[in-house]
Structure formats: C-alpha cells, structure tokens
Amino acid sequence: MPTVCPTCDAQVVLPAGTELSEIISCPECQTQLAVKAVGDEPQVEPAPAIEEDWGE
Numbered sequence: 313m314p315t316v317c318p319t320c321d322a323q324v325v326l327p328a329g330t331e332l333s334e335i336i337s338c339p340e341c342q343t344q345l346a347v348k349a350v351g352d353e354p355q356v357e358p359a360p361a362i363e364e365d366w367g368e
C-alpha cells in the first residue's frame with residue numbers, strides 16, 4: 313500500500329516488512345521519513361533531524 317510523502321506529495325511505497333519507526337527515504341526528494349503506521353493505511357512523517365556528529 314503506497315502512502316504519500318508529506319514533503320513533496322510523491323507516492324511512497326513501503327517495502328514489504330517495513331516496521332513502525334523505520335526510516336525510509338522518499339524516492340523523489342530523498343527526505344528521511346519515519347514510518348508512523350503500517351498495514352492498509354500506512355503513514356509516514358518527516359524523520360526528526362539527526363544531529364550531525366562529526367566525531368571530533
């Protein structure tokens with residue numbers, strides 16, 4: 313079941329076996345999307361920004 317990217321409205325297909333809280337990338341805009349719901353009505357939302365850690 314595809315859902316829609318909240319950033320660019322592209323159709324995003326969750327890979328089979330995708331689980332809650334998994335991070336996937338939008339195929340159109342490469343935004344990192346956190347999976348909020350799976351099943352018949354999957355939902356994604358932009359993943360929280362990851363703090364850059366350059367390992368100084």
Ligand SMILES: [Zn+2]
Nearest residue numbers: 317320338341
């Ligand atoms: Zn997108």
